[in-house]
Amino acid sequence: MRLISICLSAALLAGCSDADLPFRAPEIDLPDRYARMAPVRTPTREDVEWWRSFGDPVLDQLITHGLNGNLSLAQAQARIAEAAAAARRDGVPASGTATGDYRATSGGSNSFDTGLSAQFNLAGETRHRARAARDRLEAARFNEVEARRAVLSEVGQAYVDLRFFQSSRQLRQRDLASRRRTLEDIRTQLAAGEATRLDLLRAQSLLAETRAAIPQVEASIVQTRNRLSTLLGTPVGALSLDLGYKGAQPIPDRVADIGVPADLLRARPDIRRAERLYAAALSDVSAAEAARYPSLRLSGLISAPFGGGGTTESFLAGLVVPVFEQPALAASVDIAESQVQQAYLQWRVAVLQAVEEVENAQILLSSALAARDAAREQVELDRKSLALSRDLVVSGGGITVLDVLDRERALSASRNALAQTTRDVGRAYVALHVALGQGHPLLAQAPVSGNETAMKNTDLDEG
Template sequence: MPRTHSQLPLSAPLAAERSGAAGLFRSVVAGAVALALTGCAVGPDYRPPKTVTPDEWHQLPQTGVRVESADAPLLAAWWTTLNDPQLNEFIERALADNKTVKQAYARVVQARAQRAVAGAGFWPNIGSSTSASRTKSQSSFNERGEAVSMVGENYSGGLSASWELDLFGGQRRSYEAAAAQLAAREADLRDVLVVLLGDVALSYVGVRTAQSRLDFAERNLEAQREALDITRWRATAGLTTVLDVESANTNYQQTRSQIPLLESSLVQNMNRLSVLTGQTPGALEASLQQRKPIPVAPVDVVAGVPADVLRRRPDIRSAERQLAAQTAQVGVATAALYPSLSLNGSISWQALKASDLLDGNRLERNGLTLSLPIFNGGALRQNINVQNALLDQALASYESVVLAAYEEVENALNAWTSEQRRHESLLEAVGSARRAAELALVQYNSGLVDFQTVLTADRQLISLEDSLAVSDGEMTSNLIRLYKALGGGWSVFPAATTGS
């Protein structure tokens, strides 16, 4: 069976009268401590990765985007630019009660405790023990033949201490890894906040978009119902045919069939918003029942240069800290190849009476324990290979997160500017479609066109008005996605998570 370590104990009791041996031991201890304090930490030292960063955004529009400092207040609290008090209220409620935020904060608390555990390895372990025993035995008989019992008591107490010296930096690397993991968990909490703020705003805009689409659909449905009634009256008077009546009814029922889908979308967004704010589905239905317009996106957007994204986005920060933690783990694995040295000592007292314990027999013991890895089937070196492979994975993950962040910002910039152009065209198209529908109805009543012309104009108007409502929501939603991609809101912390 392979042995993993060779224990070479150097401990021996030192009596007070053996001052020469005691002096030698103190010299050895002092030298070992000095070596531990000045010893090097094996393994690679962490250096931040060199990341290729573009000088400017590829899709940066000519107007509408202001390149400002990464700490611009407008970017830190971007949702306030939508000027919607109810959205601000939902944001505050989500920060206070969202369950994902609470989970992320609990992970920070856990990582903070794990760092403290790693830091405890620098200090000695000190313990104490006490014991008391009483024995009773029948050893003989007296002259009268009565049994004579002997009672004995024994009391002992002591202190013990041990301290593993960090000769080759294994403990230091463990602490570095724990500290980096804590920073990663804090960055994860910030990332949860960025995602949460964006999701709350997107769900709120989804509610208002569904309501806007319902307004258009219900208004068009009422107009089509009136047109159907007129067509039926004209058919009864012999002014038109049953074909026109059936066509009008088809148009009416088609619009009517869209309303349940829009109502379902409205309920889903309400439920999503309820859950994001830490409430049960349906809890916000009453407060959102009153229909309000879609929040209007501002004309200008605050954005920094690509290098700002590296500093601002918490998911990039988390990946970088994970890389630092894994670098330290390589040092931990490397330190296992080297000897370890521990100081240990104890002092104990023994007495036959509890009151005499401190004045009883005293025994002191001090020593060194040296552990040498001799043979373990190559497990220690293979573990270094494992940690180096994990380091390569962490580096690739960091680079992937950086590229994905740049891609997300570029796509968000493009979507925001493209939707602006689309929205302008839809506004003009809806205006023309409304005039065309009105003109078609007038000409039909005058007998100049057939009913199919009216139906075609109505269908175009309904489709364009619905597209415009969707575009209104997309304009604001794309702005939200852009601020989310830029890392806006990462510095916002709810009161429940600001403890140290």
């Protein structure tokens, strides 16, 4: 009875301890809206599968293959299995052993002795460690979502780059044909005495400059294709998809507006992972505190004789009090509390970086759309200017061959600028959706994205 009283008193003392720290979601002050804000709504399937806005079946296939074959994503999935096993291990309610011994005596009295022992922490150390392991399992799952987000970003932007380089090659080939035509015109005029040897040298130099640029662009195409192969988990050269240029760069048919910053807390997997790690750190503090309290130790011995006779049993219950370990255990609590602070600060860093990424991607997309419209207008003006210059040269309208060469250079530069701004729009569109945390079915459970506006509207709503 005295032993039972001691055990009950120890259990009551442990129950009154402050080892069990309740979890409260971390908080941070955020503005009610972004600098460029739109109303919030529940995301649709189009929001989650945002890459389909490009209307490009090749990109759709690349994304599918990337999500199935990317090795970084496979590593993240393996880490989920590791965390699940750790959760099962840390959920075992007690530590203990079982032993078996064969005992023989000179008198022929042989028996088999079975010893059992188990130890239970009265303050719930195992429960806290199991909770921490479950939180880390959830963090591992969000880490897999974060790896998926990285795949979407890298595959999407690499594809936009590939089509840009292919477009650049096509433009330079068009420039090459145009400059060959100009060179032939100058040779004809030179024979007629209407052009100079200097005009001929300039035209030849411009042609050589164009030819020199093409191999560099082709090298960029090969490098980007190789990058896509690696992202898809495929050896270079073994990619089965047709990445031949179809004559157009990918451009989304709509632009996603954004919601309020607090939506990032629900949508961004890196933020949700940081929150789970913060919760796990709190449970680690509770477990470290609980380790300082007594444990209930149960042990027993069962002896079964082989030659007959009754089985004997003996059991013992007692308290294990970590008296001499208290300084080390107190240090463990301090370490755990420091790790809580680190986890909280890491969560704050993740939130602030997320808001920054959204803001930056939004302004980049807005500026890229405006630049693309201006570049398109400039291409049309330079095209008309070149055509008019050619006509004036033929009709003797006071235009020199040098003017034609200048117009060719201007048209080439404006076409390249249009290709570049189209690339910028595509990359910024990808970056915005990735920054918003979109691209996973779990996001359909929380409103994370704003309204859509037509692509023709180059300025996003500034609220």
